[in-house]
Amino acid sequence: MSLSLQIEDLSLSRGGRRLFQGLSLDLGPGQACALTGANGSGKTSLLRAVAGLVAPDSGRIGFGGADPAAARASGLHLLGHLDGLKPSRTAGEELDFWAGWQGGAPIALGAAVDRLDLRRLLDLEVRRLSAGQRRRLALARLLAAPRPLWLLDEPLSPLDAHWRGEVLEIMAAHLSTGGLVLAAVHDPLPVAALSLEIRP
């Protein structure tokens, strides 16, 4: 599935406060954009707006002519601050559920587990995992159910130096196959050709 992302003249308010206005971005296959800006500038809200969870005040979000609802349902992954994992369930159960929920195939699930070195963690309850391990578990969803557009909110923050490098490699591989990455970050993202600073 090929997808592109067009954001045109977007304005967004939260809690009565205007976060940004007139924001535009055109992201094609194989491109990544790093969203930067101060805390509370609206990076997360922009990602949520692209995912269809937040309605913008004005402007348009398009997916290269595809039906927005269909594109959101089967064409994008959202990896937010929260990982959507239940502490009382095992890592394997959670990964299996989310991979299936998002339409992943068992072979892709196995490859994702190996790529993120999760196999020895699968029988552990999520509550036993460290923040970095939980992050890797959440990132495995992206590989277990391949989708072109990745919306990532601080994807590297809880990871150690080794896994930051690994995840950047995973992003680069995704881009090389025509994928798109829109990531909210505080530090520069090496794989991102584009950068967009969000200001009021």
Added chain:
Amino acid sequence: MSAAFRLLRREMAIAWGRGGGLLVTGGFFAGATLLLPLASGPEPERLAQIAPGAAWTVLALSALLGLERLFERDFEDGALDLMAHAGLPLEFTCALKCLGHWLATGAPLAFLAPVAAIALGASPALAPLLFACALAGGLAFAFTGGIGAALSLGARRGGLLTAVIVLPLFVPPVIFGGGALDAFTSGLPWRAGFALLCAYAAAAVALGPLAMAAACRNALS
């Protein structure tokens, strides 16, 4: 395995996990039922007279337990975000979550209700009707309760708010079910009350998810 079946299985596993769901709900049901003879006196005739209604009312109150967590946990840990932009319509997802809640806690209570009523002195002949009322009523409680749970998402003391929102919605099924049980005990026609209870449950199953999904979307935005 379909996404819908996966979600249903997950909901039940979470509800049953670590003795949550049924142990708490069943324990509350049994405890509240046992309190009744202590409050109203142990005379068998008196207990037998109020047993069906008491079991039915306690069942309704037991259904409130766990409702708070129906959407709150998914809202807090980000799972609701992922569910909201999935291929499955959010309305259907909400319906599945309520169905899972009912299967994990409501349906088992339907087995406990006749036992409790008979233990209090109700006629064993009442057991099948009480079981059927508890099944249909449990569905109504789960799907109307889900509306309150979704509306109270993100609120402080959401459990209390859920109860305040939901209790008025519990009034019709409590009246219909209680009426059917009372009529049966008195030897009067009871089918009308039971039919109304089933109709209310069907309406709750059909319309409740629409309200839940709208409330969830509002909370997520």
